[in-house]
Amino acid sequence: MSDRTTGPGTDPAPGTDPAPGTDPATETFVAHRNLLFTVAYEMLGSAADAEDVLQETWLRWVAVDLAQVRDQRAYLVRITTRQSLNRLRTMSRRKEAYVGQWLPEPLLTAPDVADDVELAESVSMALMLVLETLSPTERAVFVLREVFDTGYDEIAAAVDKTPAAVRQIAHRARRHVDARRPRRQVSAEETRAVHESFRRVLETGDPRALLEVLAPDVVMVNDGGGIKQAALRPITGAEKVARFLVGVLGKNKAPITVAPTVVNGGPALVVHLDGELDGILAMRVENALVTGLYYVRNPEKLTRAETETPLTLR
Incomplete structure (x- = not known):
């Protein structure tokens, strides 16, 4: 059992430095927390569920032998993706019982998000509503590849598919999204x-x-x-x-x-x-x-x- 007492709920606010004395696992998690939240949110469309995924990611992360992890960022994204996929399948059952139309949870974002055209489009209500029409695996592959520019090998490890299968899924998902997204960029x-x-x-x-x-x-x-x-x-x-x-x-x-x-x-x-x-x-x-x-x-x-x-x- 880990003797660490810190976790996502007790970490310093996002974007700040970890408190003195925190261990390497905590420091790494805090450093990538905003990224992991963004990955989970883009896959789920729900901030509350994304926070739950981060908690689950943390619990698995503190059990990892960091000496065996070559790329800690990629490893954290992989855990987050897998937990998001699990949550997506649960959410699909919840949405079936949802009254009326389901929209992503709106997030108040800082001006720097709006200034980043790629990020702003990826979390826009219009695109996230399109992502709702993808299967869980298609959505995960699209988000990791098209939004976060993740390599096919890394995506394959995250979704338990072969790189060749991931390429096919990515092509199919991109074609589906492109057919439904706005056709003209607006200033x-x-x-x-x-x-x-x-x-x-x-x-x-x-x-x-x-x-x-x-x-x-x-x-x-x-x-x-x-x-x-x-x-x-x-x-x-x-x-x-x-x-x-x-x-x-x-x-x-x-x-x-x-x-x-x-x-x-x-x-x-x-x-x-x-x-x-x-x-x-x-x-x-x-x-x-x-x-x-x-x-x-x-x-x-x-x-x-x-x-x-x-x-x-x-």
Whole structure:
């Protein structure tokens, strides 16, 4: 049995140096904690589950003979991946019983995440929703290869496949994702401008003004988790989306406050009704119009709406 008493719950805050006297295993884990969290979150779409995976990773890590580990970072990523795969299979059963649409848990992120284009895209609501359509193994392979640029041999060891099989899975997953992701890169300036226009018209509750910023084929996905009112299926079309937004936000005649924020590396809106947090609204922008809306109202997924979560690819 290990005599270490430190763990993920007692480590110093992410991004800080370990406390004096911590052992090499703790120092290594703390040094890579943000990376491991990002790997787990991108695979799971849930910060709470990602934290559980980190705890499981820690328990396995402290039992490892470090003298036998050639690449400690790769070894930690391998453990995290395996634990995430186990958790993914459990989550798939939970999602089958989930009320309505399931969206990733939104994370308040620091400006440096938004500045890293590759990282921001990889954790965007739009892409993470696409990743939900992959099988657990496909998702793990895609995340490790396309996001973290992990070698095929390392991925093979993490998912218990041959390198040749991993190459095939990676090709299939990439083709699947590319067919569903936005086809045109949008500048940060264009995105912010559209967000600001959308914010203003959302506060007015004018459905005609909403129609001017929504693409004709816009799709809105709502996640209330059975706790808050939310459409049980995606809403398609500008007129239907506008009516839904006006109806949900205006039904109680409560004062609406819509403030800009940065969620999952991109501009988003935090919505308060009568001073109470109602939800986080992320969106996809193309051709100066909103083409996708992702509204998380489930209170259980809003616990990180006010505290920044460090994410990193390195």
